[in-house]
Amino acid sequence: MQGAPSKSSPPALAIAGDGDRAALDGVLGLRTLAQARQALEHWRRQRKAHVLDLSKLAGLDTPGAMFLCELRDQHVELAGVQPEHAALLELIGGLERKPLSKLPAVARWRQLVIQLGKGADDFWRDSIDIITFVGRTFSALGHGLLHPSSLRPASISRQISETGINALPIVGLMAVMISIVIGYQGLAQLRPLGGEDFTINLVAISVIREMGVLITAIMVAGRSGSAFTAEIGVMKAREEIDALDALGLRAFDLLVLPRMIGLIITLPLLTFFADIMGLLGGGIMAQSLLHVAPAQYLDRVRSSVEMHDVFVGLVKAPVFALFIATVGCMHGLRVRGSATSVGRETTRAVVKAIFLVIVFDALFSVFFDKVGL
Numbered sequence: 001m002q003g004a005p006s007k008s009s010p011p012a013l014a015i016a017g018d019g020d021r022a023a024l025d026g027v028l029g030l031r032t033l034a035q036a037r038q039a040l041e042h043w044r045r046q047r048k049a050h051v052l053d054l055s056k057l058a059g060l061d062t063p064g065a066m067f068l069c070e071l072r073d074q075h076v077e078l079a080g081v082q083p084e085h086a087a088l089l090e091l092i093g094g095l096e097r098k099p100l101s102k103l104p105a106v107a108r109w110r111q112l113v114i115q116l117g118k119g120a121d122d123f124w125r126d127s128i129d130i131i132t133f134v135g136r137t138f139s140a141l142g143h144g145l146l147h148p149s150s151l152r153p154a155s156i157s158r159q160i161s162e163t164g165i166n167a168l169p170i171v172g173l174m175a176v177m178i179s180i181v182i183g184y185q186g187l188a189q190l191r192p193l194g195g196e197d198f199t200i201n202l203v204a205i206s207v208i209r210e211m212g213v214l215i216t217a218i219m220v221a222g223r224s225g226s227a228f229t230a231e232i233g234v235m236k237a238r239e240e241i242d243a244l245d246a247l248g249l250r251a252f253d254l255l256v257l258p259r260m261i262g263l264i265i266t267l268p269l270l271t272f273f274a275d276i277m278g279l280l281g282g283g284i285m286a287q288s289l290l291h292v293a294p295a296q297y298l299d300r301v302r303s304s305v306e307m308h309d310v311f312v313g314l315v316k317a318p319v320f321a322l323f324i325a326t327v328g329c330m331h332g333l334r335v336r337g338s339a340t341s342v343g344r345e346t347t348r349a350v351v352k353a354i355f356l357v358i359v360f361d362a363l364f365s366v367f368f369d370k371v372g373l
Helices: 033-046 062-073 083-093 108-146 153-163 165-193 196-237 240-246 251-290 294-304 307-333 339-371
Strands: 013-018 021-028 051-060 077-079
Touching: 021 033, 021 062, 033 062, 051 062, 051 083, 062 077, 062 083, 108 251, 108 307, 153 165, 153 196, 153 251, 165 196, 165 251, 196 240, 196 251, 196 294, 196 307, 196 339, 240 251, 251 294, 251 307, 307 339
Parallel strands: 021 051, 051 077
Antiparallel strands: 013 021
16 A cells, blocks of 8 residues: 655755865755855855866756856856756846846935825825715615615615614713713813803713714714725625626615615714713713702703704714715725725725714814804
8 A cells, every 4th residue: 555645855955065166966946045055155265266066966946046147157167067957057147137226215305295296196086086976876876766666675774783773882882981071071170160060061062062973973984984895895806796797786786875875874863872872971970070960960951952952963974974985885896806905995994984074073063153053
């Protein structure tokens, strides 16, 4: 019975020196090149005349041939070269083996100008892409409203569950913690001025108008926006989107529109839930620090918060949802067939979505201040 084949042994190289003459015995290749280079350099430093005998060389590959050509250029005589090795040496010797020239150094100020120009160009292109993507989204949404049978309620409900219901615990926890932090910091600043009673007003207005929707949108951008990019990006890398196109199915309607509609529905609801949890956190803070009863706390909240404050907070949510879903899906469709591309586009989507949320929240604040809301 024939035994199992044994693993091939690694190539061996023996170097023998006799006076001014050295001999190589074995295989000169990539795995033995470091050993040969070290031994021959030591041999050359000790002797003036150099002859290298290759008659016992059993194997030679391209890196080994390049090394021998370097020795020949340094006036080392190669003796006993076998015919098959001579052909490889002649081929390598005929190549131009000059080192690559160094690129000219670029001044630091020119690098800064180049980076600024590239950043401005990327910003302009991304802005055009987002506007184009939003236009495609509204076109597909209008088509869906005119033809309700083209919408996919199952996909939309799944997105509502994943982006909304599953996000309730983390959104509620963040809202409670943020309201407690605002209360503590506000109380520390107002107490020396004798205005600690206004801490409740500060917490209620901050949570209802700004912090509830802002924290929720940032959390959703990091959670759902990244998921949109990763899911669509993996499908793009596996060429599943190309398969949908080949089947005559519109990938935009199947992948983008349900995520867009689902997030536009869930983000206002999550914002309202975050407002309630933020007021609950404010009540905990008021009870523990100000010794305000829950009924008195609710009276203070009703007297300080008006309906337009609730409107200001909730009206931002659909706009933020539109930008988060647009950026997430757009970068998912930009993936180009590798895991590295998926990770890079996911990172870009999260950063860009959070940036847009913060910028438009600031613009909304200025706008509502101008109109008196």
